Amino acid sequence: MSILVDKDTKVLVQGITGEAGSYHAKGCRDYGTRIVGGVTPGKGGSFVDGIPVFDTVREAVEKTGADATLVFVPPPFAADAILEAADSEVRLIVAVTEGIPVLDMARVKAVLRSSHSILIGPNCPGLITPGDEGRPGCKVGILPGSIHRPGRIGVVSRSGTLTYEAVWQLTRRGVGQSTVVGIGGDPVKGLGLTEVLALFEKDSGTDAVLLIGEIGGADEEEAADFFRTRMTKPLFAFVAGRTAPEGKRMGHAGAIVEGGGKGSGAWKEKRDALAAAGVKVIESAAEIGEAVLRGLKSV
Numbered sequence: 001m002s003i004l005v006d007k008d009t010k011v012l013v014q015g016i017t018g019e020a021g022s023y024h025a026k027g028c029r030d031y032g033t034r035i036v037g038g039v040t041p042g043k044g045g046s047f048v049d050g051i052p053v054f055d056t057v058r059e060a061v062e063k064t065g066a067d068a069t070l071v072f073v074p075p076p077f078a079a080d081a082i083l084e085a086a087d088s089e090v091r092l093i094v095a096v097t098e099g100i101p102v103l104d105m106a107r108v109k110a111v112l113r114s115s116h117s118i119l120i121g122p123n124c125p126g127l128i129t130p131g132d133e134g135r136p137g138c139k140v141g142i143l144p145g146s147i148h149r150p151g152r153i154g155v156v157s158r159s160g161t162l163t164y165e166a167v168w169q170l171t172r173r174g175v176g177q178s179t180v181v182g183i184g185g186d187p188v189k190g191l192g193l194t195e196v197l198a199l200f201e202k203d204s205g206t207d208a209v210l211l212i213g214e215i216g217g218a219d220e221e222e223a224a225d226f227f228r229t230r231m232t233k234p235l236f237a238f239v240a241g242r243t244a245p246e247g248k249r250m251g252h253a254g255a256i257v258e259g260g261g262k263g264s265g266a267w268k269e270k271r272d273a274l275a276a277a278g279v280k281v282i283e284s285a286a287e288i289g290e291a292v293l294r295g296l297k298s299v
Contacts, residue, residue, distance in 0.1 A: 002129035002179045003199040007136035012069040021072035031145040036064035057088040068092040079104035086117040095121035105188040119190025125160040125182035151176015154200035157212035169289025178206040193223040208234040215241030220270035224277035238282040
């Protein structure tokens, strides 16, 4: 089993005629994803490596039956691309685009509250349900497919690069993944850690979950509360940013510490909240794979 995407998911790529869009559309298709079309206004009727291009998302959905879309539209226009997909009732929207203005994303969030669409991102690597020769997979994003292997551990992360490192450590130790979800680190985004944990909790194909957090915001504290009150599966967590200085943005737009105390976004508050809730906290990024493997053996 998996969450959000599987071998039957039909995916569009908005911005497919751009360099990044065309490159990753091919990469997703090569992995086994059903890339059924692309969208670039004014380019309808053309093809990108055999993939048909449409002028609008609505036309693409009507012609292909797509239920997911991957957004590679430039930042000034990306919010409108997300809203166009939601207006066309696309079930899953994955926005890889980095640098979308916060006010634009606030407008998107307001609209999505009354929509049936689910947003992952922006500024995220996307998600993948791993496959192999005997089990087709689905990649909707930029994650390197070769480091993943199918299994029963869910992964949710605010950091793209640390996602890859953690997955590679798991795979090298024979620990496969059910689905890996990179939610991004922007302050205004779609699904947060808690919402993804809820999906993994309901998934019969996921036995345990690895959470990769970072400084900034309160997602990790909320995840700790969710684990303590509503989650039955084992949860492992690593929080990046132990040595980050207060008041300085570190990497992601949402990764900033605003002084000490609860809700400050500080590393210690996040780490302590997770540990107090009973989450198996991992102290070093280099030990993620080994810590998860040991923890699974002790369950």
